[in-house]
Amino acid sequence: MGDFTTWKPDDAARLIAVPGERDDKYSRGVLGVITGSDRYPGAAVLGVEAALRTGVGMVRYLGGERVSTLVLQRRPEAVTAEGRVQAWLVGSGMDHDGRDDQTVALSTAAMTQALPTVLDGGALDLHEGATGPVVITPHYGELARVLDVAKERIVADPATWARTAADELGVTVLLKGHATYVVGGGLALVASSAPTWLATAGAGDALAGILGALVATHTDEIAADPAVLAKLAATASVVHGLAAMRASRGGPLTVLDLAHEVSGTIAGLLASS
Numbered sequence: 001m002g003d004f005t006t007w008k009p010d011d012a013a014r015l016i017a018v019p020g021e022r023d024d025k026y027s028r029g030v031l032g033v034i035t036g037s038d039r040y041p042g043a044a045v046l047g048v049e050a051a052l053r054t055g056v057g058m059v060r061y062l063g064g065e066r067v068s069t070l071v072l073q074r075r076p077e078a079v080t081a082e083g084r085v086q087a088w089l090v091g092s093g094m095d096h097d098g099r100d101d102q103t104v105a106l107s108t109a110a111m112t113q114a115l116p117t118v119l120d121g122g123a124l125d126l127h128e129g130a131t132g133p134v135v136i137t138p139h140y141g142e143l144a145r146v147l148d149v150a151k152e153r154i155v156a157d158p159a160t161w162a163r164t165a166a167d168e169l170g171v172t173v174l175l176k177g178h179a180t181y182v183v184g185g186g187l188a189l190v191a192s193s194a195p196t197w198l199a200t201a202g203a204g205d206a207l208a209g210i211l212g213a214l215v216a217t218h219t220d221e222i223a224a225d226p227a228v229l230a231k232l233a234a235t236a237s238v239v240h241g242l243a244a245m246r247a248s249r250g251g252p253l254t255v256l257d258l259a260h261e262v263s264g265t266i267a268g269l270l271a272s273s
């Protein structure tokens with residue numbers, strides 16, 4: 001993996017924000033989430049579930065009525081009213097070619113608040129209008145679209161393309177695959193703790209939720225040091241991979257089972273650090 005540093009569970013454990021006695025739901029961090037669409041409503045449910053399992057003061061989900069109803073049916077903890085947030089997660093399950101007016105307006109407003117933002121799925125191109133630090137989470141096909149290169153070139157050398165993307169786009173890049181490469185803030189990290197059973201629809205939506213929660217609970221640290229965003233991205237990948245191991249137990253997994261295992265994965269990381 002060349003000059004990429006392997007990000008290990010011990011490293012990840014240091015990037016978990018444990019609430020203090022004086023913390024409340026607001027001081028811990030509020031994650032604003034603009035994900036899902038009528039075409040892909042499940043992506044919103046999976047991302048919110050994974051974010052809450054990662055630990056965050058509040059998830060504020062903003063989306064269409066149908067998707068909001070599905071999110072609330074699964075997670076009544078989610079707040080669906082607009083309000084202040086510390087970080088954004090935008091784009092998982094967003095219909096890239098058919099973003100509706102409400103989604104465009106919400107996403108555009110989110111991108112100009114100078115807050116740390118995770119961009120996934122159908123919102124990867126919104127990094128251009130962002131005023132805050134951005135981490136994008138493409139798979140190979142999505143990065144090919146963003147950079148307008150053939151997917152085969154990225155498949156052949158993902159580590160190099162993760163670097164190229166970070167340089168060209170000026171954002172932190174988390175490039176998903178069996179090994180996940182993270183480049184940003186002067187760091188080049190790789191996480192490869194995931195079982196191959198993780199190659200299943202919706203797994204990336206859960207990863208985005210995990211990362212969103214980690215970002216929302218570290219906004220002061222990100223403001224102080226841009227490299228923290230890359231460390232959080234690699235941590236999300238490690239947590240995701242370990243939770244997938246626990247959900248899999250050597251066999252197939254479902255993404256909700258993975259999300260369920262995130263809480264125990266984090267407890268395990270903290271206990272062994």
Ligand SMILES: NC(=O)C1=CN([C@@H]2O[C@H](COP(=O)(O)OP(=O)(O)OC[C@H]3O[C@@H](n4cnc5c(N)ncnc54)[C@H](OP(=O)(O)O)[C@@H]3O)[C@@H](O)[C@H]2O)[C@@H](O)CC1
Pocket residue numbers: 039040041042043044091092093094095120121122139140141142151201202203204205
């Ligand atoms: N339950 C839900 O609501 C779910 C919602 N989801 C949401 O759906 C949206 C669309 O996501 P998507 O990845 O399915 O399609 P899209 O971005 O158009 O891919 C473009 C092309 O890229 C390729 N390609 C794809 N994956 C690849 C990979 N891992 N590694 C390498 N290549 C890969 C493939 O090209 P091919 O290999 O066929 O040439 C594909 O045709 C997105 O917002 C997501 O969040 C999903 O998470 C599923 C569960």
Ligand SMILES: Nc1ncnc2c1ncn2[C@@H]1O[C@H](COP(=O)(O)OP(=O)(O)O)[C@@H](O)[C@H]1O
Pocket residue numbers: 138139176177178179180194195196197198199200201202203204205206207240
């Ligand atoms: N062969 C593999 N081995 C381990 N993990 C994989 C493999 N292929 C994909 N993954 C992981 O599964 C997830 C798939 O995400 P993504 O492609 O965005 O799917 P979706 O859009 O359906 O959620 C990513 O976290 C990626 O790192």
